[in-house]
Amino acid sequence: MKILVCISKSPDTTSKIAFVDQNTKFDENGVQYIINPYDEWYALVRALEIKETLGGDVTVITVGPIADDAIIRKALAIGADDAVRIDADPTDAYYTAVQIAEYAKSNNFDLVLTGKETINYNGSQVAGMIAESLNMPFVSLASKLDVNGSTLTLEREIVGGLQVVEVSLPAVVSCAKGMAEQRIPNMRGIMAARTKPLQVVAPVSVELLTTYVNYTMPNAKSSCKMIDPMNMDELVALLHNEAKVI
Amino acid sequence: MSVLVYINSNSGLHKSALETVSYGKKLGGNLTVITSGSADDSSLATLGKYGANKVLVDRSIQGNDDQQLTQLIASAADSVGATTIIFSHDLTAKAVAPRLSVRLKAGLISGAIELPAADGTVKVNVFSGKAFGSVKVNSSVKIISLLPNSFQPEENGNNCAVESFSSNASSSLIKVLSTKKPEGEIPLPEAELVVSAGRGMKGPENWGMVEDLATALGAATACSRPVADIGWRPHHEHVGQTGVAIRPNLYIAIGISGAIQHLAGVNGSKVIVVINTDAEAPFFKAADYGILGDAFEVLPRLTEAVKKFKVSGQ
Numbered sequence: 229m230k231i232l233v234c235i236s237k238s239p240d241t242t243s244k245i246a247f248v249d250q251n252t253k254f255d256e257n258g259v260q261y262i263i264n265p266y267d268e269w270y271a272l273v274r275a276l277e278i279k280e281t282l283g284g285d286v287t288v289i290t291v292g293p294i295a296d297d298a299i300i301r302k303a304l305a306i307g308a309d310d311a312v313r314i315d316a317d318p319t320d321a322y323y324t325a326v327q328i329a330e331y332a333k334s335n336n337f338d339l340v341l342t343g344k345e346t347i348n349y350n351g352s353q354v355a356g357m358i359a360e361s362l363n364m365p366f367v368s369l370a371s372k373l374d375v376n377g378s379t380l381t382l383e384r385e386i387v388g389g390l391q392v393v394e395v396s397l398p399a400v401v402s403c404a405k406g407m408a409e410q411r412i413p414n415m416r417g418i419m420a421a422r423t424k425p426l427q428v429v430a431p432v433s434v435e436l437l438t439t440y441v442n443y444t445m446p447n448a449k450s451s452c453k454m455i456d457p458m459n460m461d462e463l464v465a466l467l468h469n470e471a472k473v474i
Numbered sequence: 475m476s477v478l479v480y481i482n483s484n485s486g487l488h489k490s491a492l493e494t495v496s497y498g499k500k501l502g503g504n505l506t507v508i509t510s511g512s513a514d515d516s517s518l519a520t521l522g523k524y525g526a527n528k529v530l531v532d533r534s535i536q537g538n539d540d541q542q543l544t545q546l547i548a549s550a551a552d553s554v555g556a557t558t559i560i561f562s563h564d565l566t567a568k569a570v571a572p573r574l575s576v577r578l579k580a581g582l583i584s585g586a587i588e589l590p591a592a593d594g595t596v597k598v599n600v601f602s603g604k605a606f607g608s609v610k611v612n613s614s615v616k617i618i619s620l621l622p623n624s625f626q627p628e629e630n631g632n633n634c635a636v637e638s639f640s641s642n643a644s645s646s647l648i649k650v651l652s653t654k655k656p657e658g659e660i661p662l663p664e665a666e667l668v669v670s671a672g673r674g675m676k677g678p679e680n681w682g683m684v685e686d687l688a689t690a691l692g693a694a695t696a697c698s699r700p701v702a703d704i705g706w707r708p709h710h711e712h713v714g715q716t717g718v719a720i721r722p723n724l725y726i727a728i729g730i731s732g733a734i735q736h737l738a739g740v741n742g743s744k745v746i747v748v749i750n751t752d753a754e755a756p757f758f759k760a761a762d763y764g765i766l767g768d769a770f771e772v773l774p775r776l777t778e779a780v781k782k783f784k785v786s787g788q
């Protein structure tokens with residue numbers, strides 16, 4: 229079974245979010261990048277578990293500049309067999325998805341996995357776009373994935389419920405909580421990652437469908453009004469009369 | 475200008491459907507709604523009151539197959555010459571809108587929280603709600619996926635016509651084996667009032683108190699990540715940067731410290747109430763109302779106060 233796992237970098241969850249160049253660019257100063265948690269904890273680890281029971285290969289792919297080799301090496305240390313970096317800035321979701329789909333087309337993967345969204349742009353766009361570009365079925369937000377021959381059985385969240393579905397390979401799946409548990413790379417993995425193949429591929433030319441023009445920060449809350457814990461009638465009255473939310 | 479709004483009517487008309495139709499109306503031009511499933515004509519016709527000029531329905535499509543729905547919306551967009559297509563940013567949109575974006579080569583704006591600005595850019599949540607981005611679409615057709623609870627439905631028109639529509643979608647490649655729908659629960663992303671609790675509640679056996687308050691308010695329940703991780707509460711209640719991002723009118727946080735990753739998913743809430751024993755808990759800095767006290771004592775008192783308020787109506 230050949231599995232392609234799409235990984236994205238995202239700022240460490242404790243990063244201070246700020247913008248530069250008249251609020252048109254994310255301020256990377258002092259920001260530590262990690263593998264987007266959904267990609268790492270769920271997509272990558274589940275792919276490795278499948279490989280461990282059924283055999284096969286796990287390739288990780290990212291669209292990004294050379295600095296992203298650091299997160300790729302981490303994915304290799306966790307256990308991926310090889311890696312591909314499309315050498316371009318992942319400027320918008322469409323651009324990114326087409327790059328990955330182009331690579332996938334010429335390499336016949338049985339299964340393409342992504343995280344359910346990135347924690348920086350939160351678009352949930354790339355996986356569905358890859359599926360459409362490859363004309364494959366797409367199971368979004370799966371929290372469980374089992375392989376039986378050439379069929380997948382999945383559990384996924386839908387509007388107002390949970391669904392169990394079956395789909396034939398090849399397919400694209402976006403992975404959510406519940407699918408696997410985070411793995412911490414060990415020393416042997418980290419050493420092995422240094423010599424695993426990392427292929428750098430030139431991007432294809434793709435138009436940008438969207439542009440982030442600028443960014444703003446939410447207004448800071450004015451000070452918090454403290455309420456006497458003995459007097460919950462006062463809180464209820466404030467929520468009704470002042471905040472007008474009940 | 476022609477606006478097409480896709481709504482999910484599989485289990486009746488949700489508030490999110492009314493939000494997207496009202497939003498589409500504000501964009502101006504002719505507004506068509508496209509849907510599938512088994513909702514009856516008379517309920518679909520009421521979408522006219524929120525601004526729809528016409529509702530198209532394809533009853534041959536049941537369920538939520540992403541390829542069928544992509545085909546449905548693409549053919550409706552073609553038939554009405556849509557220049558803007560609108561979704562509610564729910565789980566169906568997350569599967570279908572990206573496919574449609576590729577099919578139509580139409581730029582997709584996910585998680586919109588406002589109407590387009592004068593320059594055409596649309597504001598979205600980024601960094602899990604820690605900031606906003608203004609996004610511009612470069613293609614002639616654009617797709618906007620509107621975050622639930624970001625736009626108030628407005629009712630002022632009359633019923634509209636409902637016509638059947640055929641998209642000739644091929645059969646689904648995804649076989650549904652079973653569907654579980656929790657009874658009577660308010661789906662968290664759509665809830666206007668949310669009662670949420672963290673590790674401060676000490677154990678799952680103490681959640682009765684949290685549920686009592688939620689029931690009294692008519693609120694949905696949520697929790698912090700460790701609480702879902704240890705299995706005290708189901709995963710779908712986990713809010714925050716790596717859980718669900720929500721923006722209810724009222725978020726009550728009980729025994730939650732307010733870590734940056736938790737705040738990311740909830741700081742779009744209109745009003746935040748924090749109940750915590752630790753005056754230094756970071757959550758107080760993000761709160762509108764704070765109660766420094768023991769949840770085990772405060773919660774029953776608050777629930778009683780809410781019940782009293784509901785009975786008296788003031």
Ligand SMILES: Cc1cc2nc3c(=O)[nH]c(=O)nc-3n(C[C@H](O)[C@H](O)[C@H](O)COP(=O)(O)OP(=O)(O)OC[C@H]3O[C@@H](n4cnc5c(N)ncnc54)[C@H](O)[C@@H]3O)c2cc1C
Pocket residue numbers: 241265671672673674675697698699700701712713714715716717728729730731732733734735736739749750751752755767768769770
């Ligand atoms: C990559 C990453 C992603 C993460 N994503 C998320 C996420 O999406 N969502 C999330 O929630 N967390 C997330 N976290 C975890 C986060 O950092 C915090 O650890 C977590 O939110 C803490 O949960 P808590 O507030 O319930 O528990 P604690 O931090 O243990 O806080 C418990 C609070 O309860 C109070 N308390 C104790 N007893 C009482 C009482 N009797 N009455 C009232 N108050 C009481 C305490 O004062 C304390 O403030 C993430 C962490 C990482 C590293």
